[in-house]
Amino acid sequence: xxxxxxxIDPAALPMATATGSSPSIVAVSTAAIQANTxxxxxxCAAPVMAVVKAGGFGLGAVRAARAAxxxxxxxxxxxxxAEGIELRRAGIDAPILAWMLHDDAPVRAAVAAGVRLSxxxxxxxxxxxxxxxxxxxxxxxxxxxxxxxxxxxxxxxDWARLFEAxxxxxxxxxxxxxxxxTHLSGTSPAQFTAPLAHLDDAVALAGAAGLRVRRHAAASLxxxxxxxxxxxxxxxxxxxxxxxxxxxxxxxxxxxxxWQTRVSQTRDxxxxxxxxxxxxxxxSATRLALIPVGYAxxxxxxxxxxGRAMTVTVGGRRCPLIGAVSMDxxxxxxxDAPVTAGDRVILLGDPARGEPSLAEWSSAVGTIPQEVLTxxxxxxxxxxxx
Numbered sequence: 001x002x003x004x005x006x007x008i009d010p011a012a013l014p015m016a017t018a019t020g021s022s023p024s025i026v027a028v029s030t031a032a033i034q035a036n037t038x039x040x041x042x043x044c045a046a047p048v049m050a051v052v053k054a055g056g057f058g059l060g061a062v063r064a065a066r067a068a069x070x071x072x073x074x075x076x077x078x079x080x081x082a083e084g085i086e087l088r089r090a091g092i093d094a095p096i097l098a099w100m101l102h103d104d105a106p107v108r109a110a111v112a113a114g115v116r117l118s119x120x121x122x123x124x125x126x127x128x129x130x131x132x133x134x135x136x137x138x139x140x141x142x143x144x145x146x147x148x149x150x151x152x153x154x155x156x157x158d159w160a161r162l163f164e165a166x167x168x169x170x171x172x173x174x175x176x177x178x179x180x181x182t183h184l185s186g187t188s189p190a191q192f193t194a195p196l197a198h199l200d201d202a203v204a205l206a207g208a209a210g211l212r213v214r215r216h217a218a219a220s221l222x223x224x225x226x227x228x229x230x231x232x233x234x235x236x237x238x239x240x241x242x243x244x245x246x247x248x249x250x251x252x253x254x255x256x257x258x259w260q261t262r263v264s265q266t267r268d269x270x271x272x273x274x275x276x277x278x279x280x281x282x283x284s285a286t287r288l289a290l291i292p293v294g295y296a297x298x299x300x301x302x303x304x305x306x307g308r309a310m311t312v313t314v315g316g317r318r319c320p321l322i323g324a325v326s327m328d329x330x331x332x333x334x335x336d337a338p339v340t341a342g343d344r345v346i347l348l349g350d351p352a353r354g355e356p357s358l359a360e361w362s363s364a365v366g367t368i369p370q371e372v373l374t375x376x377x378x379x380x381x382x383x384x385x386x
Contacts, residue, residue, distance in 0.1 A: 011141055024261040026348075026376060027385025028059045030067035032254040036240045037071025044223050046230040048072060049216070051237030052087075058374040059241065059257055059357065060382050062090040068240055069094055070342040077235050081105045084115035097142055100152065101250050107131050116140040116178060120154040122165050125175075132174040141166070142179035142213075145202040147195035149185040153344050163209040170211065171196060179214040179232075180206050189226040192217075196228060221245040243369040247359060255357065258385060259348035259376065263314070264290045265341050266334070275331050276323025283322070291336055291345050294328040296374035299347070300365040301325045312366040314339055315347040315353050348372075 041048050050073035056064030065076050065087055075095040078084050084098040085106065098110060099118035108131040109115060119125040119141055132139035143162060146153030154162055169175035182199050186192050199217055206213050218229035220238045224245035239245055242256040266289050275288065276279045281304075291312075295301050302320035303310040311318040314334055322333040332345070349355030358369035365372070 002192065005210065024259070024297065024380045024381050026380055027260070028063065028260045028382055029254070029256050029258075029385050030063055030269050031255040032242060033064055033240055034071035036242060036253045036256070037068045037073050037236070039253060040220070040223070040234075040236050040239050040250060041072045044218075044227075044230055044234045044236075046090040046223075047074050047233045048079045049075040049233055049235045050220075050240055051077040051235055053077065053083055053237070054374050056377050057237065057241045058382075060085060062092070063384060064240070065092055065094075065118035071240075073236075074241075075233070077237070080299050080302065081107060081110035081115060081117070085113050088113040091324065099142075099144060101127075108134065111135060111139045112172075114140075116142060118144045119162070119166075120144055120152060121158065122162055123163065123325060125165055125169065129169045129172075129174050138174055140176045140178050142181055143179060143206070144251055145178065145182050145199065146197035147182040147184075147202075147217075149183045151183065153182055156198070156202075159205050160209070163206045163211060166206075167211055177206070177213055179216060180211075181216045184217050184219065184222045184229065187221060189228070192222055192226050192229055207250075224251065230303070238370050241370075241373060243358060244336075255350050257348060257358075257373065258346065258350065258355070259380065261291050261345050261347065263332075263339060263341050263343045263345060264292050264329075266290070266339055266369065274323075278324055281323040287336065288322070289319070289332045289334045289339050289343075291330050291332060292328065293347070293380070294308050294326045294330055296327045296377050297380055299325050299330050299370070300367075300375070302331070302365040303361075310361060311356065313349070314345055316354070318354070318356075325358045 050068030052061045055061050078098050081098050084096045096120045096227045097116045100197050101124050104155050107127050111131040112135055117128055128139050140233050144153045170177055180202050184192055184195050203215055214232040216233035217230050218234045220236050222229040223234040242253050243251055244250045269283050271285045273283045293299050304325055309320040311320045317337055319332045319334045321330055323331045346355045351357040356373055361372045362369045
């Protein structure tokens with residue numbers, strides 16, 4: 001595993017925040033994002049589109065995009081037009097694909113910024129062509145097709161009509177159709193066979209309409225487990241942020257984020273005392289440390305109690321969350337450790353240093369690592385840690 005996050009010295013990082021409202025930060029290792037991109041390029045041996053949607057998985061879209069491009073990604077993927085425009089305004093000139101369109105999407109601004117769009121219906125395509133005509137440019141598109149996700153792709157019954165409309169617009173000079181692509185809903189090679197065949201059908205139909213396009217289908221998990229999914233491009237998101245596609249067979253990806261805060265106050269309690277709302281937890285004689293992060297900041301209420309309590313690192317020692325997590329505060333049982341107000345607490349970091357990992361958090365609260373990252377709230381400032 002690249003030793004990139006572990007090179008961040010927690011003691012050297014400022015505890016300031018963007019709003020001044022919380023002594024909590026997430027230190028983001030751009031070196032880790034770069035290293036993970038390079039590693040996944042090695043694994044896939046295919047061009048990489050770095051997916052930096054949702055604010056770069058909650059860690060900063062612009063910094064994540066630049067780090068991924070430095071690691072060898074050649075294109076960027078986002079969900080919305082606004083996310084693509086943000087990257088352009090930051091001076092990033094790599095190809096950008098935005099794949100969610102809705103009635104109020106700023107299509108014209110996206111076309112003007114050179115953001116590639118992904119229409120899934122003839123009316124959506126019409127809006128893009130109209131914007132291109134008004135601007136006097138050729139808009140780039142990649143058409144998403146439905147192959148089993150039953151979410152946002154073009155339904156099979158509409159493929160021919162959409163491809164024909166795209167071919168007509170392409171002949172007029174207002175459109176360049178770059179690709180036909182899909183999302184894979186499965187988690188194993190056996191589940192990828194049918195969708196890949198459907199994608200081939202779509203590409204053949206596009207060809208029959210006169211379009212010459214590239215194909216892509218794989219996100220991080222399919223790309224890691226099935227070379228058939230690599231096609232002309234892989235779209236990698238979670239893996240670039242340190243999420244192992246197959247934890248049972250790790251690829252050596254580096255953790256990207258260290259989330260830390262400080263103890264607000266401590267108190268010694270006697271046996272039989274309750275902690276938090278609902279009096280769901282009764283203590284033994286112990287010391288409690290209060291930390292200024294709660295469920296509004298991304299600490300799930302499922303993180304403590306019920307025999308699944310998450311542990312955090314206080315003074316180099318793992319200590320469990322205790323009692324019901326509040327909106328703005330949580331309580332840590334530090335036992336007999338000499339913890340005082342101001343001591344540093346690591347909520348998420350490098351497991352090689354004994355710190356809580358994304359995998360631990362997601363397991364404790366019954367979700368996936370991506371949700372843990374994107375759930376970290378706006379009161380927690382993101383800073384570049386490496």
